[in-house]
Amino acid sequence: MSRAADLPGTADLRLTVTFRCPQVAVDLAAEFTDDIKAAPGARHGEVVPGSEDERLTWLRPGDLVMARRNAPVVSLALKLASLGVPVEVLGHDLTKLLEGHVGRALAYPFALSEIEGRLSEYGMARLQEHYESGVRGKALRRQLREDADLLACIATVAGEVAWHAEQEGARGTAAGVMAVLGSLLGAKGRAVRLCTIHKAKGLEAERVAVLEAEEVMEAGRQDAQRGDRALAFVALTRTKDVLFLASAETSTPHPEGEGNHETD
Incomplete structure (x- = not known):
């Protein structure tokens, strides 16, 4: 690379x-790298700033969506699916990760009003398990953050399952929760792809x-x-054209020209 750069008329291209x-x-x-x-x-x-709500009208098949945690990814996937937008949550290990927790936290049928109590009880049981295993300090805080993220995912899907079940006079089940998760994670054709930033390395899209x-x-x-510098860098460098920065605190008008950025 450096030898090529020395040739007359050759642009100075760095490895980065x-x-x-x-x-x-x-x-x-x-801002997050030196080179x-x-x-x-x-x-x-x-770069398109916008509110968290605007993402629902902005996104379309072919787009890539990322978040630091799993919960926002799963929540948005459910909302988009309810609007008839095809979605695919990347990372099949999420199903395996959630399956054991779903089976324990929602071991028997549940009503919508019971979900919070069930998950809170399970969260306390997890805390006790970590403590008895000798997990302390930063390691404990990190594990609790991961548990909270997974429980938030479960709460979102369980709420959807319980609501639909109650319309038919039934109760939600762990099997129903896993079925919904499986539908979100199943490989599809052209869809809005969603994943955590950790899973996004190597991915790209016209609109992110x-x-x-x-x-x-x-x-x-x-x-x-x-570590978080690297995540920020990955998040900002997946786009080939348009970058939508969704923030709960920012609300801007829907961009008039967004329809000009079609994907192939």
Whole structure:
């Protein structure tokens, strides 16, 4: 690479030049790395800020959606599916991860009003298990955050299952929860793809949405160990054109020109 750069008329291309990202995405990502630049002639691209609610009308098949945690991914997937938008949640290990928790927390049929109590009780049991296993300090806090994320996923899906069951005079079941999760995780054709940022490395799309974007970027700014810096960098560099930064605190008009950014 360096020898090629010495040839007359050859652009100075560093190893970290990106041929995927538009200039605006590179400008944002540069905050989280010491060495990145857009390829010569890269498109300018577009950054679209918006509220969490606007993502429902903005997203369409072919788009890629990311979040730091599983819960926002599963929640949005359910909302999109209810609107008739084809969705695919990436990462089949999520099903295996949730299956044991669902079976224990929702071991017998449940009503919508019982979900919070069941999951709270299970969460306390998990805390006791961690404590008895000798988990302490940062390791315990990290494990509790992971548990909270998984329980939030279960709560979202269980609520959907229980509501539909109650319309038919029945109760929700663990099997019903796993069936819904399986439908979201099943491989499909053209769909809105959703995943955690950890799963997004190597993925790309013309249009990309980052959920809870302010949280992702702020964590990257404050990260001394560079793990969250790397996540922020990955989140900002999956797009080939448009980057939607979804924030619960930001609300902007729906962009008039978004329909011009079609995917193949």
